[in-house]
Structures are given as C-alpha cells and as structure tokens.
Amino acid sequence: MAQILKILILPGDGIGPEVMAEAVKVLKAFETPQRQFQLRQELIGGCSIDTHGKPVTEEVKQAALDSDAVLFAAVGGPKWDHARRGLDGPEGGLLQLRKTMDIYANLRPCSANSPSASIAKEFSPFKQDVIEGVDFVVVRENCGGAYFGRKVEESDYAMDEWGYSEAEIQRVTRLAAQVALRHDPPWPVISLDKANVLASSRLWRRVVEKTITTEYPQVKLVHQLADSASLILATNPRTLNGVLLADNTFGDMISDQAGSIVGTLGVLPSASLNGLPGERGLTTRPYGLYEPTHGSAPTIAGQNIANPVAMILCVALMFRYSLNMETEARQVEDAVRKVLDSGVRTPDLGGTAGTKEVGDVIVSAL
Ligand code: NAI
Ligand code: MG
Numbered sequence: 001m002a003q004i005l006k007i008l009i010l011p012g013d014g015i016g017p018e019v020m021a022e023a024v025k026v027l028k029a030f031e032t033p034q035r036q037f038q039l040r041q042e043l044i045g046g047c048s049i050d051t052h053g054k055p056v057t058e059e060v061k062q063a064a065l066d067s068d069a070v071l072f073a074a075v076g077g078p079k080w081d082h083a084r085r086g087l088d089g090p091e092g093g094l095l096q097l098r099k100t101m102d103i104y105a106n107l108r109p110c111s112a113n114s115p116s117a118s119i120a121k122e123f124s125p126f127k128q129d130v131i132e133g134v135d136f137v138v139v140r141e142n143c144g145g146a147y148f149g150r151k152v153e154e155s156d157y158a159m160d161e162w163g164y165s166e167a168e169i170q171r172v173t174r175l176a177a178q179v180a181l182r183h184d185p186p187w188p189v190i191s192l193d194k195a196n197v198l199a200s201s202r203l204w205r206r207v208v209e210k211t212i213t214t215e216y217p218q219v220k221l222v223h224q225l226a227d228s229a230s231l232i233l234a235t236n237p238r239t240l241n242g243v244l245l246a247d248n249t250f251g252d253m254i255s256d257q258a259g260s261i262v263g264t265l266g267v268l269p270s271a272s273l274n275g276l277p278g279e280r281g282l283t284t285r286p287y288g289l290y291e292p293t294h295g296s297a298p299t300i301a302g303q304n305i306a307n308p309v310a311m312i313l314c315v316a317l318m319f320r321y322s323l324n325m326e327t328e329a330r331q332v333e334d335a336v337r338k339v340l341d342s343g344v345r346t347p348d349l350g351g352t353a354g355t356k357e358v359g360d361v362i363v364s365a366l
Contacts, residue, residue: 002033002034002035002036003034003035003036004036004037004038005035005036005037005038005068005069005323006037006038006040006066006067006068007027007037007038007039007040007067007068007069007070007071007318008040008041008042008060008063008064008067008069008070008071009024009039009040009041009042009071010041010042010043010044010060010070010071010072010073011041011073012044012045012046012047012072012073012074012075012076012090012093012296013045013046013047013074013075013076013077013090013296013298013301014074014075014076014077014295014296014297014298014301015073015074015296015297015298015300015301015306015355016045016073016074016075016296017073018301018302018304018306018308018355019073019074019292019306019307019308019310019311019312019355020071020073020311021355021356021359022308022311022312022355022356022358022359022362023071023073023308023311023312023314023315023359024039024071025359025360025363026312026315026332026359026362026363026366027039027071027315029363029366030319030325030328040063040067042059042060042063043057043060044056044060044072044075044093044094044097045074045075045076045080045090045091045093045094045296046075046076046077046079046080046090048060048093049080049090054088054093055075055087055088055089055090055091055092055093055094055096056092056093056094056096056097060097061096061097061100064097064100064101064287064289065100065101065287068285068322068323069287069288069289069290069318069322069323070097070101070287070288070289070290071289071290071291071311071314071315071318072094072097072289072290072291073291073292073296073311074291074292074294074295074296074297075090075091075093075094075296076089076090076091076295076296076298077090077296077298077301078298094291097289098142098143098272098289099143101272101274101287101289102143102274102287103142103143103272103273103274103287103288103289104141104142104143104144104168104171104172104273104274105139105140105141105142105171105172105175105176105272105273105274106138106139106140106141106142106251106255106270106271106272107137107138107139107140107179107270107271107272107273107317107321108137108138108140108255108258108259108268108269108270108293109136109137109269109317110134110135110136110137110138110258110259110261110262111134111135111136112124112131112132112133112134112135112261112262113135113337114262114313114333114337115262115267115309115313115333115336115337115340116336116337116340116341118340118341119262119264119267119340119349120261120262120263122349122350123262123263123264123349124260124261124262124263125260125263126237126260126261126263130235130236130237131237131261132238133238133241134237134238134240134241134261135241136187136190136237136240136241136242136243136244136258137179137243137244138244138246138251138254138255138258139172139175139176139179139243139244139245139246139251140246140247140248140251140252140254140255141164141168141169141172141246141247141248141251142248142251142272143168143248144163144164144165144168144247144248145162145163145164145200145247145248145249146160146161146162146248146249147248147249147252148248149161149162149163162198162200162249163200164200164203164204164247166203166207169203169204169207169208169211170207170211171275172245173189173191173207173208173211173212173245174211174215174216175273175275175276176189176191176243176245177189177211177212177215177216177219177243178276179243179276180216180219180242180243181216181218181219186218186219186220187219187241187242187243188219188220188221188222188241188242188243189208189212189219189220189221189222189242189243189245190222190224190229190240190242190243190244190245191204191205191208191221191222191223191224191245191246192224192225192226192229192244192245192246192247192250192251192254193205193223193225193226193246193247193250194225194226194227194250195223195225196225200247201247204247205223208221208223208245209221209223222242224240226246226250226253226254229244229250229254230253230254230257233254233257233258233261234257237261244258255270259293264348264349265293265294265310265348266292266294266306266307266309266310266346266348266349267307267309267310267313267349268292268293268294268310268313269290269291269292269293269310269311269313269314269316269317270290270291270292270293270314270317271288271289271290271314271317271318271321272288272289272290272291273286273287273288273289273321273322274286274287274288275287276321277322277323277324285322286322288318288321288322290314290315290317290318290322291314292310292311292313292314293310294310304354304355304356305346305347305348305354305355306346306355307345307346307348307349307355307358308346308355308358308359309336309340309346309358312332312336312359312362313332313333313336315332316328316329316330316332316333316336317329319332331366332362332366335362335363335365335366336362338365339358339361339362339365342361344357344358344361345358346358
C-alpha cells in the first residue's frame with residue numbers, strides 16, 4: 001500500500017498561483033509507487049473574497065486540519081486594499097488559518113549558503129567575510145505576546161498588553177530545542193528577551209531556562225538581550241549560529257533583519273508549526289503551514305517573471321519539518337543551489353529565465 005500524504009494547496013492572489021505551480025511540479029517529482037501526494041487546491045485571500053465573500057471558508061479551515069501539511073503562496077493586492085481590513089481582508093484569511101491550526105512557532109532559516117553562496121555574494125549588503133558561514137534558524141513565537149494581547153486605543157492614549165503564560169513559552173521552547181537537536185552536534189539555543197526591563201521577558205527567561213536545563217540538558221542555552229542581538233546580527237552574525245528563539249515582537253524584527261543577510265526577497269521560505277513529528281506526547285501529526293516570506297507582488301503578476309525559488313524551498317521545509325523526508329529536503333535545496341549557480345534565474349536575480357523555466361530546470365536537476 002502506498003503512503004498517501006494529503007497536502008492542501010493555497011495559491012492565493014497575485015503571483016501566488018504562478019509560484020505555486022512550480023512548487024507543485026517539484027513536489028510531484030518526489031512521488032513514487034510507495035509515496036503519493038494527494039493534492040487539494042482551495043481559495044484563500046482576495047480570490048476567496050471574490051467567490052465566497054470571505055477570505056477563508058470554514059471548509060478550507062477544516063481541509064487544513066485534515067491535511068498532512070499546507071502550502072500557502074501569498075494573498076492580497078490593490079483590488080481589495082480599500083474595501084476590507086483585519087480579519088475580513090485578504091490577509092485575514094491567513095490570520096484565521098493560523099489561529100485555526102494554532103501554529104505557534106514560525107521558523108525562518110537564514111544561511112549564507114541557502115539558497116546558494118553565489119546569491120548571498122551578489123545580493124547581500126554585507127561584506128562576504130562577515131556573512132561567510134552564517135547558519136541559523138529563527139524560531140518566533142507566533143500566537144501570543146503583544147500582537148494578540150488586549151488593546152486600548154483612544155485619541156490621546158493607546159496600550160498593547162504584552163503578556164505570556166508559562167505554557168505558551170514552554171511549548172515554543174520545546175520546539176526550538178527539538179530543532180537544535182536535529183543537528184549533530186546539537187545547535188545552541190540563543191534566547192532573545194529584554195529581561196532587564198520587561199516583566200514578560202523575565203518570565204520568558206525563567207521558563208526557557210527551566211525547560212531546556214531539565215528537558216534538554218544536551219542543548220546549550222544562551223540568553224541574549226534582543227537589542228544587542230540585533231547589533232550582533234549586523235556586525236558579527238556568525239556568533240548567532242544556532243536556534244534564535246524569540247517572542248512574537250522580537251522574533252518579528254529579528255527574522256526580517258535576518259533576511260538582509262541573503263539580501264533578496266524571492267528566495268526566503270518560512271514554516272509555521274504547532275509541533276514537530278515525533279515530539280513527546282504527540283500522537284497525531286502536528287500542523288504545518290509553509291509560505292514564502294514575500295507577498296503577492298501584484299505589479300509583476302501574470303507575466304511569468306516571478307521568482308518561484310522561495311515557494312520551492314517551502315517544499316523542502318515541508319519535507320523536513322512535517323513529512324520526515326530530510327533526504328528529499330536536501331535534494332530540493334541542492335537542486336535549487338545548482339540551478340541558481342548555473343545562472344538560470346528570474347529577473348529579480350539578474351537573470352532572463354521565466355518562472356516556469358526556473359521550475360522546469362530545478363525539476364530536471366532533481
Ligand atoms: P511583496 O513581497 O509582494 O513585494 C515586494 C517587492 O518584491 C516587489 O517589488 C515585488 O515585485 C518583489 N517580489 C516579491 N516577491 C517576488 C518574487 N517571488 N519574485 C520576484 N519579485 C518579487 O510585498 P509588498 O509589495 O509590500 O505587498 C504586495 C501585496 O502582497 C500587498 O497586497 C500585501 O498586503 C501582500 N502581502 C502578502 C503577504 C502574505 O501573503 N503573507 C506578505 C506580504 C505582503
Ligand atoms: Mg515582519
């Protein structure tokens with residue numbers, strides 16, 4: 001009996017459908033008689049608003065819960081910008097889905113070698129010797145903290161409640177430690193906070209400390225003040241090699257700042273998880289949603305010039321973090337590296353290849 005892996009495909013708006021088509025080609029290249037992908041494609045974002053009057057339907061949310069993993073491209077565009085906001089706007093579709101799946105950890109890998117050293121060399125604003133050997137992954141808490149706390153908004157006063165519970169800190173710490181343990185020797189966990197001024201950071205520091213020292217004694221833990229981490233990232237980023245664990249606010253900032261190491265948007269994937277397979281006490285497969293860090297780039301949509309690399313690298317992350325397919329994840333990453341190094345690139349990377357050509361050449365390289 002073949003293993004059937006159910007993947008929900010959410011292309012969304014703008015360049016979403018174009019880059020998703022290439023990611024699906026890559027995914028299908030890994031089908032064997034023993035392993036089949038059952039793909040289900042649904043609407044999300046602006047296209048769902050046009051058809052259903054809302055950015056995500058209950059049926060699509062349920063489909064996400066029934067899948068082994070979700071591939072999401074991008075949503076939004078000028079067509080919907082003025083009509084709708086918040087949970088009713090295109091990006092509300094993604095926010096609602098995040099909530100439904102309770103995907104509390106957002107992962108963004110950052111390496112001078114991914115997608116390829118040649119890309120970092122040409123596009124990074126950093127000197128080559130500063131970024132050489134940089135290799136870390138940001139694990140950002142993504143369901144709590146200041147972005148989800150109570151709000152007060154008056155004309156002359158506003159307040160955002162920045163609170164964390166022990167349980168919220170504990171679960172994301174465990175996930176960060178497990179990511180660290182996937183490396184041999186284990187990567188250190190570098191936890192960012194402002195324990196010198198924020199009460200929530202003092203709890204953060206205590207819970208991270210207790211969780212790692214009692215449950216993951218093999219993992220080295222470093223506490224780093226978030227502001228100084230930001231300086232180090234700009235001056236000596238190799239010092240941060242490992243798992244960078246941060247709450248929602250600091251994680252948002254540090255993960256965007258980390259994007260500057262590679263220096264270009266079209267090649268950066270991300271993963272949002274509510275656990276890792278094989279985690280203690282987990283009997284079912286945890287949810288995982290994979291999306292590029294770029295948006296729907298409406299001005300270049302429909303022209304076959306969007307870079308599909310970030311979306312294709314999402315397939316690699318999905319293999320790694322949801323489907324227990326590490327070997328295949330590396331095969332995707334190696335193929336992408338080879339193709340970019342050979343000069344087959346979309347215009348944003350200085351090339352002349354189209355979206356489809358890049359996808360096809362990557363599939364051949366596999
Ligand atoms: P964007 O990431 O879509 O575009 C920024 C710049 O990068 C543009 O010049 C664009 O052409 C270029 N770019 C982005 N992805 C590219 C790719 N794969 N290949 C080649 N060039 C690429 O961000 P922007 O312009 O701020 O937002 C555009 C729309 O996307 C807005 O409606 C925004 O709300 C939405 N958006 C959606 C996100 C999501 O779905 N998670 C995230 C960010 C923005
Ligand atoms: Mg951000």
